[in-house]
Amino acid sequence: MIEIRDLSKRYGSVVAVDGLNFDVLPGRVTGFLGPNGAGKSTTMRMIMGLDRPSTGSARIDGKPYRRLRDPLRRVGALLEAGAAHGGRTAYHHLLWLAQSNRIGRRRVREVIELVGLDSVADKPVGEFSLGMSQRLGIAGALLGDPDALLFDEPVNGLDPEGIHWIRTLMRGLAAEGRSVFVSSHLMSEMALTADHLVVIGRGRLLADTGMAEFVQRDASSYTRIRTPEPERMRQVLDAAGIQVRTGADGALEARGPRQRTIGELAAVNGLIVDELSPQAASLEEAFMRLTAEAVEYHAGDLPEGGRR
Incomplete structure (x- = not known):
């Protein structure tokens, strides 16, 4: 179990993490979401003892990382796929990690096979693609067979098969009672x-909740409408008191009513409809709504001192 209590991190006048409180419980995959610059990586680094909190604490099974004995046996992490010496082979990179925590050579071979790097185990890490480096990082996280695991953007560089594999792996680890x-x-x-x-x-913490509850609370289902007369359709729907907005691809999105109601309004007003389809509430929509006021950089924005 990972416990975050009143966790904050300041860099001079900049507050990167501001009083976070939450738990990562065993037996489930906890997703960590936030816009760029939200403080996710900083939070993970503090959990792993790489950054010292300004206030508060991050504990693994009741202890800060620096007080864990043989920490790879308690918590494994993939925070940076490139964090391996380019001249070492995959096998020797994992071997020195194992020896630092009194883990046997057999386990090194087991995790290499588990992540699918058998054929390149004796190649220098510097020759690895991003996807191969990700798999090596995951192998390092699994090396001590820990009860708690942290993965920062683990699917970067993976092909569809690799993405399916890591998804299945994480859910399997949680099913075994681990904190993911x-x-x-x-x-x-x-x-x-x-x-x-x-x-x-x-x-700052915006939500700490189950997936289904989050989507239901911060998103809503709608009806997607495509018509050659979108402005007339909008006027008809507005007159009927139906909320409507224009989606990213130009299609109209009507909240609330069933498709039949919209279809009847279109027929009565002589409007042609090319598409009328129900759309379920989505995680992406819920996330965008919740974080709309917390995005640090919008399209077209530049950080101070930046250039186009």
Whole structure:
């Protein structure tokens, strides 16, 4: 179990993480979401003892990381896929990690096989693709067979087969009673993987809830409408008191009413309809609504001192 209590991190006048409180419980995959700059990576680094909190604590089974004996046996993490010496082979990279925590050579071979790197185990890590480096990082996280696991953007660089594999792996680890904490920008993948969500924005906690509850609370189903006369359709729907907006692809999105009601309104007003389809509430929509005021950089924005 991972416990976060009043956790904050300041860099001078900048507050990267601001008083977070949440738990990563055993037996489920907890998704960690937030816009760029929200403080996700900083939070994970503090859990792993790589950054010291300004206030508060991050504990694994009741202890901070630095007080864990043989820490790889308690918690494994993939925070940076490239964190391996390019001149070492995959096998020797994992071997020195294992020896540092009194883990046997047999386990090194087991995790290499588990992540699918058997054929390249004796190749230098510097020759690895991003996807292969991700698999090596995951092997390192699994090396001590820990009860708690952290993955920061684990699907980066993976092909569809690899993404399916890591999703199945994480859900399997949680089913074994482990605490699995994973961040990702891929909403579609997170929707298939996570049971619970922790969402932050500008370093502050925005949500700590189950996946289904989050989507139901912060998103809604709607009817997608495509017509050659969108402005007339909008006027008809507005007059009927139906909320409507224009989607990213130009189609109209009507909230609330069933398709039959919209179809009848279109028929009465002589409107042609090319598409009238129900759309379920989505994690992406819920996330965008919740974090709309917490996005640090919008399209067209530049950080201070940046150039186009």
